[in-house]
Amino acid sequence: MFAYLVKRVFQAIAVMFVISLIAFAIQGNLGDPLRELVGQSVSEEVRQQLREELGLNDSFLQQYLRFAGNALQGDLGTSYFFKEPALDVILKKLPATLELVFGATLIIIGLSVPLGVYTAIKPNALLSKIIMGLSIVGISIPVFLTAILMIFVFSVELGWLPSFGRGDIVPVWGYWETNFLTADGWAHIILPSIALASIMLPLFVRLIRAEMMEVLQSEYVRYATAKGIRPWRIYFVHALKNTLLPVITVGGVQIGTMVAYTILTETVFQWPGMGFMFLEAVNRVDTPLIVAYLIVVGFIFVVTNTIVDLIYGLVNPTVNIARMGA
């Protein structure tokens, strides 16, 4: 176990190093940050002087070494736009994104298991066909379109739910302010969560369905049925447990993807999270913030995947984590 963790930490460091290098390499192609910092009629001379002050005229290696040196001391640079340390900016935006991901995850878990199991048990029922049809639609419509459609229907036409932002939020701890403690907060998080879930939910319904159908054909389920165990118990206790392994594997990877999809969802809903912040940073060529974001997201990927591997061991005793370290 310990050896495994040590190995994972080294992997994470390597991944982070590569990410920082790539992020640094692309920043030269993102455009000129000075253009976003000064007015249009400011002379080239003044811009050059500012460029010099910001150290943008140094060679790539010089800039990278300076960045890496600071990063090792926990300083990922200062955002041009927010004028604060990039890491602080991201940490302030992180709770909003995590709450959104949490909301979407609740919807995915809450719906994908019953829907997946139902469509597996009754593959020919009309409802199953409708669910499978909708899941195709869900997968094929881009998130931003789903989001705009929902805003149009539920906010503009029906007036049930607010169209943008986080609404009333309650401070919990540090930078963490939550949506889940006020009615207004709940109303604000519903649409973005559904939009974010819309891309993953069909995937999980299909995955659970496919796995479930396979398990239902297996010997032990038939034996259990023959033994007279109640169908409900067979489906949800005996069969479902064995479908979860691949679901967790895919789920772990997809949580990372979901963080990426927050960029679109947050932009449409003006959700003040780090996905929206990232897109804005790209538009403004706020390079320190871009690099810091990529590193933080890389870190989240590595951590979630490590946790998934650990859970793997708990769900399936045949996977021996202690030996994975060797």
Add this chain to the structure above:
Amino acid sequence: MTKFTAGVATAALIAALSSAAYAETTVRVAYDADPVSMDPYEQLSGGTLQLNHMVFDPLVRWTKDLQFEARLAESWEQIDETTMRFKLREGVKFHSGNDFTAKDIDWTFDRIKQSDDFKGIFAPFVDVEVVDDYTVDLKTSEPFPLVLHTATYIFAMDSAYYSGQTDDGKDKAEIVKHGDSFASRNISGTGPFTVTEREQGVRVVFDRNDSYWDTESEGNVDEIVLTPIKEDPTRVAALLSGDVDFIAPVPPTDLDRVEKADGVNLITMPGTRIITFQMNQDRVEAFKDARVRQAIDYAVNNAGIVDRIMRGFGTVAAQASPEGYLGYDASLTPRYDLEKAKALMEEAGYADGFSITMMAPNNRYVNDDRIAQAVASMLSQINITVDLQTMPKAQYWPKFDERAADMMMIGWHADTEDSANFHQFLSACPDSDSGNGQYNSGAYCNAEADALMDVANTETDPAKRAEALQKLEGMLYAEAAFIPLHWQNLAWGAKDNMNAEDIVNALNFPYFGDLVVSE
């Protein structure tokens, strides 16, 4: 009715009346971006000026029909060729409680001179002289016609508040482009609103300044919550669903929807930002021939672009100066005649055409990439083959500085609201010392035109200036120095009870202090 119930009813009535009288009027505003800083002189941008007009007051400001209106200056007079004397309003207090006097104007002027973004506008000015507590002289090095134009940029800062050092030893007055400064987070002006809460990129909350000097203003808004909503459809949806009261800009695709929606008003106005293409004579030999440039102007159907691509949301242009500017010449009309264009090409010896490259941004101006595509296909009609590349503005501007393509798109708004500014930046002979022609990617150079600009820049008689500036526009038109397309319109959406049409203007800084919300 017993005495008791009557008493209760009366009490309830009084409570209802008084609560109506003291009800907080909150206006929720959604723009596409929020101000980058609270420092009024850090960045010269629309967002900064919008903020400045809410929290500060200028010496004078523009009215809707582009006249000057007294604000912190009560009156002004020219006392000699290079001096304008301003009489300042008495009894004005800053939000901090400090009194506003002439020394604040002097201090603000010195600070403007330190600002990279604003000092260009103030280049002709040498000094502010304090005559007495409520009188200042604004001095220029040469006779200068745009003293009042420039005075609209003098927003009195609270010199006592912004002087001294912060706890960590930094000068409170310093202007920092990147990184933290006192002025970017703290604010004290004389304006109708104070900032009570600000989370950058999320929202800014403004509270009415109860001791605002302008008691004649009927503005009755107690609180403004400004939220940036970047996405066009979301911003429109927020207005239509009633989540916000006032939005800007309204994208061209949603103009119809906002106009037809119940309870919501659409206000549009011709803007002052001209969209043009420049033809680089250094890169393409053919562009040196005025006939070729005219042919291109004749081949581009700018009325068609406004009609189909902009959906009418623009004003077709034949010159840089919009109507209302001194240089605007109504006799210059848009040219579109394909036959004539072909004839001109043939006359110039290019009947078979040639190939060029073209670049345009895709997120800077309204529909910029689609406009460029349309122009490219229009040019193919006169056998000019266009290799078009569009890109985000962040990548476009470095390319523009390199003059990386044969035809490049540029939009321009004159910070001085004056015609000479267009020529100075877009079509004057490029000269890195004076900064002239900084955005002249066409390398068009005409000494006669530059001479007319110089005349206009020192002539203080408006009639003579107008003559020179109109002659200049006519010259650029005749020579087809650039291809004018249109002036982008401005559009705001607001709930009916906002009376928003009374406070908006072509300069795109609504005077929220004067906003009257009806019941």
